[in-house]
Structure formats: structure tokens, C-alpha cells
Amino acid sequence: MSRLLQAIFGRLPIGWLQLTHNRTRFAAALAGVAFANVLVFVQLGIMASMGAATLRPYDFFRADIMISAGDANAMADGGNVARQWLLQAMADPDVTDGMGLFLANVAWDRGEKDISLSTFGIDPVKPGFLNPALAEDMSLLAVQDAAILDRLARGLAREEAAAIRPQTPLSFEAAGRTLTAYATFAGGGGFGGDGYMLVSDQTFLSLFPARSSAAPDHILLTLRPGADVDAAVARLKTLISDPSLRIRSFAAAAEEDLRYQQTRRPTGIIFGFGVLIGVLVGLVIVYQVLSTDVADHLREYATFKAMGYGSGFFLGVVFEEALVLGIMGFIPGLIIGTAILTLMGKITTLPLAMTPSMAISVFVGTVVFSALSGAIATRRLAAADPADLF
Incomplete structure (x- = not known):
């Protein structure tokens, strides 16, 4: 040296x-x-x-614009959004489709320790709003109380998750109901839960009877190919009659969520x-x-x-x-x-x-x-x- x-x-x-x-x-x-x-x-x-x-939950979905409540600083917090704003947004010439997104935590009763699953309620007939890897199994959610489970969730044995498939589904108790997982996807534990779960919007509402189909947590919109997202956002802010809503591109929503978690939480x-x-x-x-x-x-x-x-x-x-x-x-x-x-x-x-x-x-x-x-x-x-x- x-x-x-x-x-x-x-x-x-x-x-x-x-x-x-x-x-x-x-x-x-x-x-x-x-x-x-x-x-x-x-x-x-x-x-x-x-x-x-x-940012991981944002990777599950494919959208151009997200409409959220005015107090929604992150995907997992904030109030609900009236579905009527989805109907108003559809009047924009660049908007091709929309979907209400429901989100809440569901406790999977495992006996000694529950597994907290961040659960998304989605419309199973609109696979275009999901990551292609997830969209392949969307049809499975058409069955009431069906679920797609996070195989990387904390507390879930890898061998148990690997055995889940349509031929060998896994039934479990959550929120007082019996759900059946027919497929899995790669999510992983986060700071707000042990893993993720996808269900249909109807199954979600059966898990949370106090919730209404007319008030999802967020509204996702897709635009025609080549459309200017920022211009569409600006038009929607004048088209939708509730000025308190947060209307932004899906990418901007993810960035704001990340900034909020790092600088304000x-x-x-x-x-x-x-x-x-x-x-x-x-x-x-x-x-x-x-x-x-x-x-x-x-x-x-x-x-x-x-x-x-x-x-x-x-x-x-x-x-x-x-x-x-x-x-x-x-x-x-x-x-x-x-x-x-x-x-x-x-x-x-x-x-x-x-x-x-x-x-x-x-x-x-x-x-x-x-x-x-x-x-x-x-x-x-x-x-x-x-x-x-x-």
C-alpha cells in the first residue's frame, strides 16, 4: 500500500x-x-x-388520467369520488373508456396472525385497465367472491402460493366472507399492508357493504392513441363541475404520491x-x-x-x-x-x-x-x- x-x-x-x-x-x-x-x-x-x-400499485394498472377526491394525497387515502364524474368525463372526445377503482385493506384470518391485504375492486370486463400480466386472469374475477392473490405477501408460504391455480384454488376467510383465489401475481409487502389482492367491484362491495357502487375511491380514464394527456386534463377540469376534484395524469398521480410519502409522511x-x-x-x-x-x-x-x-x-x-x-x-x-x-x-x-x-x-x-x-x-x-x- x-x-x-x-x-x-x-x-x-x-x-x-x-x-x-x-x-x-x-x-x-x-x-x-x-x-x-x-x-x-x-x-x-x-x-x-x-x-x-x-409506486408498485401504480404498476398494476394502465391508465392515462386519474380522478381523485380533493384530499387524496396518495392512492390509499382520501375520500370517495362520485361515479357521475366518470359519465361527465366520457363526454370528452379523447376519453375512450373509464373505470371506477375501489381500494381498502382486507384482513385474511390466518389464525395466529392475520395477513393485511391491500385490496383493489375492479370491473372484470375491462382488462385494458390492468397490466397485461394481470389482465390475462381478469375473467376469473367474474365469479362472485373470486380473487387473484399476491404470492409474495408476507405470511403466505411460497409453497402454498405456488399451488394456487384455477384447477387447485385456495379458499380462505376474509372480512367475514369466504373468498377463493384462482390465480396469483407478484406484488410484495409494503408499508401499508402485507400484500395485495384483486377482486371484482361486486365482490369488493360484498366485503364492504357500507360502500356504494356509486362512489369509488378513484376514477381511471384511458385516452385515444396519440391524445395529449395534459390537454385532456385541462379540458376535464372545466368539463367536470366539481372544482374540488384532483384531476391529473396517471403518471403525475404516482409522482405526487411518492413526493407526499417522502416529504410529508x-x-x-x-x-x-x-x-x-x-x-x-x-x-x-x-x-x-x-x-x-x-x-x-x-x-x-x-x-x-x-x-x-x-x-x-x-x-x-x-x-x-x-x-x-x-x-x-x-x-x-x-x-x-x-x-x-x-x-x-x-x-x-x-x-x-x-x-x-x-x-x-x-x-x-x-x-x-x-x-x-x-x-x-x-x-x-x-x-x-x-x-x-x-
């Missing part, structure tokens, strides 16, 4: 030699930096999984602060190590300063130490962080995984903040008089 650093810097790697002189302190410093990296990786992984879980804010705390922990650890190292070698630095070496030389030595700590601390942090995220993903079925962009961003941040810590640690040395250091 000394030869490599000497070739890189073109001089004796003083910073590396000073760090490795006390191997115990060096190992403790690397462990501290690695811990800070792990903390940031886990928080970033959870934030990314929250984003993926938020407590979970998103907490995870954001977790990332900030991880960065601050790493900054403090590296600064403490470098500051202590500078203090321990003030006499040696004073000799160099008396010989005419400028502040740039000392800054370079401390930057060398900061880079060594940042890079060498990042490697174990990456390995441990990847292992933790993988394990958490398997346990929770959340989309937790290390991504290249996450690794690159944390690496760059580690190097930058290590260099910043080094710059702060050299302030005392830059202001010191060599005569006062002996």
Missing part, C-alpha cells in the same frame, strides 16, 4: 504511515467510518424501498433524518481521528513548517489520511450494508437491495465528507507558529 500511495502522490505517503503507526486506533477509525456507511446505506435502502412500494421524514445522522456520525468520526492525529504530530509538522513547507503540504497530508479512511472504511461498510439490506428484504418482502447508484452516491459522499473533515482538522495547524509548537 505504501508503494502504491507513493506512486500516486509522488512522495512518501506520510498520511498513510501516520495512520498505520497506531494500528489499534486505525482499526477503530475504519470501524467508525464503516458503521456510518452502514447506517446511511440502511436508511437509503429503506427510503428507496418506500418509494418502490409506493412521518416515515419519509424520519428516514431522511436517519441519512443525515449517518452522514454527521461519519463526519464527526473522521474529524476526531484526523484532529487527534494532527495534535499528536504537531512537533513533526512544526519541523516541516520551519523548513519552509507551506499549508498546502499539510493539507495534502491530512487529505491523504481522510481519503484513506473514507475509501478503506467504505469497503466493509458496503459489504455489511449489502448483507443487511438483503436480509431485511427477505424477512420483510420489501424491495430492499443495494443499487449501483446508492453505492456510488455513498462512496462519493464518504470521500467528500472525509475531505471536509480533513480541511477542518488542519485549521489549528495553519494558524500555529512553529516557535510555539516546541
Whole structure:
């Protein structure tokens, strides 16, 4: 390592030699930096999984425009929408079809522990509103109390889910009714439930008798091919007589939902602060190590300063130490962080995984903040008089 650093810097790697002189302190410093990296990786992984879980339900559907209640900040919250607005929207020349979307959580009674399923009630005769992979099984929902079940739901054994097919359906109790799953799809647990389930709108209303077919949670619209979505949205806002409704493109609805979850919901804010705390922990650890190292070698630095070496030389030595700590601390942090995220993903079925962009961003941040810590640690040395250091 000394030869490599000497070739890189073109001089004796003083910073590396000073760090490795006390191997115990060096190992403790690397462990501290690695811990800070792990903390940031886990928080970033959870934030990314929250984003993926938020957007996952939108992947189930195919629509151009979504109409929601004025207080609907996310797909899973807000009031209902009167079906009459669907009839008004159909008057627009670019709107080709519409469907009411019902949504609620259903508890699957599993005995010791229930499985919470985010359940969508849809019209089974309109497969065009579903992802093609889901649309293939839409006809199965025409049967009363039929369901398509999330095979990745938390609490559902993979072997049990794999056995579900039209020839070998699975019957279960939910919301006081007996439902029968004839097929499965890949969903996965989220922050609002253990998994997902698709049923027909009539089955949904039988599960929730207090709900009305005239008041779905959202209205989905499709436009003719080549139609301008933004222009259609603008026309619908004048065509529909309720100004309180949120009328936006389906893509914009997904983006607003994600932004709401990350910036306004407590979970998103907490995870954001977790990332900030991880960065601050790493900054403090590296600064403490470098500051202590500078203090321990003030006499040696004073000799160099008396010989005419400028502040740039000392800054370079401390930057060398900061880079060594940042890079060498990042490697174990990456390995441990990847292992933790993988394990958490398997346990929770959340989309937790290390991504290249996450690794690159944390690496760059580690190097930058290590260099910043080094710059702060050299302030005392830059202001010191060599005569006062002996």
C-alpha cells in the first residue's frame, strides 16, 4: 500500500504511515467510518424501498388520467369520488373508456396472525385497465367472491402460493366472507399492508357493504392513441363541475404520491433524518481521528513548517489520511450494508437491495465528507507558529 500511495502522490505517503503507526486506533477509525456507511446505506435502502412500494400499485394498472377526491394525497387515502364524474368525463372526445377503482385493506384470518391485504375492486370486463400480466386472469374475477392473490405477501408460504391455480384454488376467510383465489401475481409487502389482492367491484362491495357502487375511491380514464394527456386534463377540469376534484395524469398521480410519502409522511421524514445522522456520525468520526492525529504530530509538522513547507503540504497530508479512511472504511461498510439490506428484504418482502447508484452516491459522499473533515482538522495547524509548537 505504501508503494502504491507513493506512486500516486509522488512522495512518501506520510498520511498513510501516520495512520498505520497506531494500528489499534486505525482499526477503530475504519470501524467508525464503516458503521456510518452502514447506517446511511440502511436508511437509503429503506427510503428507496418506500418509494418502490409506493409506486408498485401504480404498476398494476394502465391508465392515462386519474380522478381523485380533493384530499387524496396518495392512492390509499382520501375520500370517495362520485361515479357521475366518470359519465361527465366520457363526454370528452379523447376519453375512450373509464373505470371506477375501489381500494381498502382486507384482513385474511390466518389464525395466529392475520395477513393485511391491500385490496383493489375492479370491473372484470375491462382488462385494458390492468397490466397485461394481470389482465390475462381478469375473467376469473367474474365469479362472485373470486380473487387473484399476491404470492409474495408476507405470511403466505411460497409453497402454498405456488399451488394456487384455477384447477387447485385456495379458499380462505376474509372480512367475514369466504373468498377463493384462482390465480396469483407478484406484488410484495409494503408499508401499508402485507400484500395485495384483486377482486371484482361486486365482490369488493360484498366485503364492504357500507360502500356504494356509486362512489369509488378513484376514477381511471384511458385516452385515444396519440391524445395529449395534459390537454385532456385541462379540458376535464372545466368539463367536470366539481372544482374540488384532483384531476391529473396517471403518471403525475404516482409522482405526487411518492413526493407526499417522502416529504410529508412521518416515515419519509424520519428516514431522511436517519441519512443525515449517518452522514454527521461519519463526519464527526473522521474529524476526531484526523484532529487527534494532527495534535499528536504537531512537533513533526512544526519541523516541516520551519523548513519552509507551506499549508498546502499539510493539507495534502491530512487529505491523504481522510481519503484513506473514507475509501478503506467504505469497503466493509458496503459489504455489511449489502448483507443487511438483503436480509431485511427477505424477512420483510420489501424491495430492499443495494443499487449501483446508492453505492456510488455513498462512496462519493464518504470521500467528500472525509475531505471536509480533513480541511477542518488542519485549521489549528495553519494558524500555529512553529516557535510555539516546541
